[in-house]
Amino acid sequence: MILDIQINNCDFILHCSGAMYWTQQRMLLISDVHLGKVSHFRRHGSAIPGQAIYRNFEKLDAVANYFSPEKICFLGDLFHSTLNREWHLFEEWAARTAVPLMLVAGNHDIISPHKYEALGVRLQSEWQLDGFLLTHHPEERTGLYTIAGHIHPAVVLGGMGKQALKLPCFFRSPQQLILPAFGEFTGTYVLQPKKEDMVYVITKEDVVPVTA
């Protein structure tokens, strides 16, 4: 279900949900949840099964219970679009989770900052912490190791007998780590790793490092 890795002498635990726990900071990092996407579709006349709305909150509960973090930081695209009624579900979730929440805003995060502030969510465009840069869009900055989202990375695996698999992954390169999208009902984008990259694919139950 989990995999321990180290980056620049810090310990991280990768979780098969796509979340990542930063042990020293006791902080849970989650990227690209895209809350409200199902409601958004339904509001525009596309009858996506409404039950799917609850799944993201179940996943959030599960991963918060698993790590019991002291704080949770969302690496952007927490909400998919404009305000809709899923906001109430998020409010309820925030109340029962009862730890400080932070949002590094992404391109989809267009809900008014006042709404977040009212809920006690700290909103910022990026966050530098202990030699790491937490941001939504991947970027390389001298002297800092980037942890980002945005891409929804996936990788294609191949094997004998023309086997092929496409799986979402944590995508690690020398200067940055890109988290997979946490949200249900989000797509992926296939990246092609280079020699110096490391890839950890996620399945429903496992995080598996991929061999070159």
Next chain:
Amino acid sequence: MNREQLFNIAHHWFEQQGWKPFSFQVQAWTAFLQGKNGLLNAPTGSGKTYALWFPVVLDYIKSNPDYKTKHKPGLKAVWITPLRALSVEIKQAAERVANDLGTGLTVGIRTGDTSSADRSRMRNKMPDLLVTTPESMQLMLASKGYKDIFKTCTAIIVDEWHELLGTKRGVQVELALSRLKVVAPKLRIWGISATIGNLQQAMEVLLGPTPGKPENAEMIKAHIDKKINVISVIPEKMEAYPWRGHMGLHLIDEVAAIIKKSRTTLIFTNVRSQCEVWYQALLDKYPEFAGEMAMHHGSIAKETRQWVEQAIRDEQLKAVVCTSSLDLGVDFAPVETVIQIGGPKGVARFLQRAGRSGHRPGQQSNIYFLATHAIELAEASALRKAVKDTVVEDRVPYLNAWDVLVQYLVTLAVSDGFNPDEIYKEVKSTFCYQAMSIDDWQFCINFITRGSQSLQAYDEFKKVEAGEDGRLKVNSKAVAQRHRMQIGTIVGDVMMNVKFLGGGYIGNVEEGFISKLNPGDIFIFAGRKLELYRIKNMEVLVRRAEPDAKAQHASWLGGRLTLSAQMSELLREELYTANTDTMSAEMQALAPVFLRQRKESIVPGDHEFLIETFKTREGYHALFYPFEGRFVHEALASLMAYRISLLSPISFSLAYNDYGFELLSDREIDMQQVLDNNLFTPVHLHHDLQSSLNATEMARRKFRDIAVIAGLVFTGYPGKMIKAKHLQSSSQLIFEVFRDYEPDNLLFQQAYRETFEHQLEEGRLIMALERIQRQEIVWKQCEKPTPLSFPIITDRLREKLSSESLADRIKRMTANYMK
């Protein structure tokens, strides 16, 4: 005016043209004027347009004796054609009749090409006769006040009905007719169809099923016997014949020779990329054809296509390389010869193409068949048999196509709104929805009004709303606009327009092809070498490339065709003759290939079922040869893969063609166990197929079309297109959400049902398995690939099936690292 006087008018007109009406034409006039509905079975180019335009005009004259001085406004008849390219031709025929008889009737066209200005002009003043497509017909039902437009209509004529039957566009026509029958009480419905196996059913689908024999319906057949000669192009030396491949360029000299000795030759290819390649290859090798040769396929600009069509008629062209884009429609009298490159896969299509030649009275149709790989030669003699015995396939109509119904209901809600009880009765009267239950209907209504399951507290679903009078209506302008944009049932890859930098539209190519190119790359399209300059707003800007630059051909995925049941049977019979001394010329030509095949394996006879296994660098191959056509093999492959995967965890990659299928794995299959367990049994077929479907991607792909048609995925506004990749992945995502949260949703289940009924053809599968049960299984363990196996194992389009855990599989795999 009585019928005799009316017919005199018609006969007089024919005399003026120096023609004599065919008896089927007169029969059609009579039946129409008697107020009957019906189906006219007539081939392209037989004068079918005059068989039905004439009675429309005569009927107008009959009810308006002072027609020459007083014009009665309002729509009189609608002619529905599947291809908008044909609409001009049909309009001209109608205008000729209307004008020559001095009726003052006007003819208009309304298709996707019609400008919005013209459309709104039409709304104010409808032409008397309207030529349109199934999609534009639906769009008219989506506009306010459509009832007033159609209430005066006396006839709907559906042209090329055989092309629409068996597609969802046909269902659209069924639904539109169910509405118009009620709106226009004087309506007659007529279809025109080429010969297909199920003509009687075709009529039933068009007119709606009626218990007993419909008294008011008539089937009219044009008995035009034309001799068709099928000639195979067999090279001198068979050794040079490729084992696989789909281009067939090794016979280019033979093709050039045929072109040279004929006035005009149409060269039919099965896909657009093949069309491009042949055109270029002929020009390169025979530069003297320049100026006398053209190309015609669906992605080339409309103006260019129309120019080519006219040039054929004017006898300016020696040869035209084309695709199914020239299957239908207009007559090309100068065409003497037709060449078919690669298997046409179906007899009806082959006949239609053959019929493009020899239009002059008394002439014969000559069609040359060019096999692109060795085994395909067997198809030639099978085709000849099919032509001789006129074995023609059925077109299987869709049943319970909920996606089309849902779209139609929103269409009605967008225009004037609808009363559900009233529309239920109409929909139920169609062939497609005759077995619809009240629950099914309620599902569709729920789907558009509440988005299926509604979660009261948080739900914001909004589409169709019930008014106080109980009518269902779309109130939101945005919803209405999006829906109008989406009407249609053809879902394809997003096409991008190709334009010269300095302006000038060349045609369109699939986004998937362009996305693989970089600026500066050269590709061949519409017979030109083009350099990609850049991509901007769904437009591909190009400039002319140096003539000697190295280039790649534009490719189109397109649908792969499969052999029909009838063709498969003929082909099997043909191949089984390989072990006898009654071989056709084509089979005799295959002798060197059979020799190779027999080195390690056999050429199976009618009592044998051949399995081959061998190992290559790619893994362990197992090949099975039922000779049942691609679709049946697709089903058999996933069925067998599924059953074998139950014996022990294993992952397969599946490939198939019209002759057999392959299961490829990274470990050896225990074939003895497969045989001992009798895995070819028809017992539990339905259940096993259903399970194998869950394990493969077939239903998922079908769902993509359903999601678009049912309005679950929005494909975009013109000019502001969402990229096709987005559509693809979202319908994939939606499929997963339905699977996880609403598996009983009728639209989700439809994906599986359609895969069963239209792709896997369960009925054919059972017959195939029963046949295999009676055959002796011959398992050959070979050292290397055999000629029969070669085209299959080299196919790159593959399906996957696995019974291993993901983690186990990942362990044996590696990422695709950048080199």
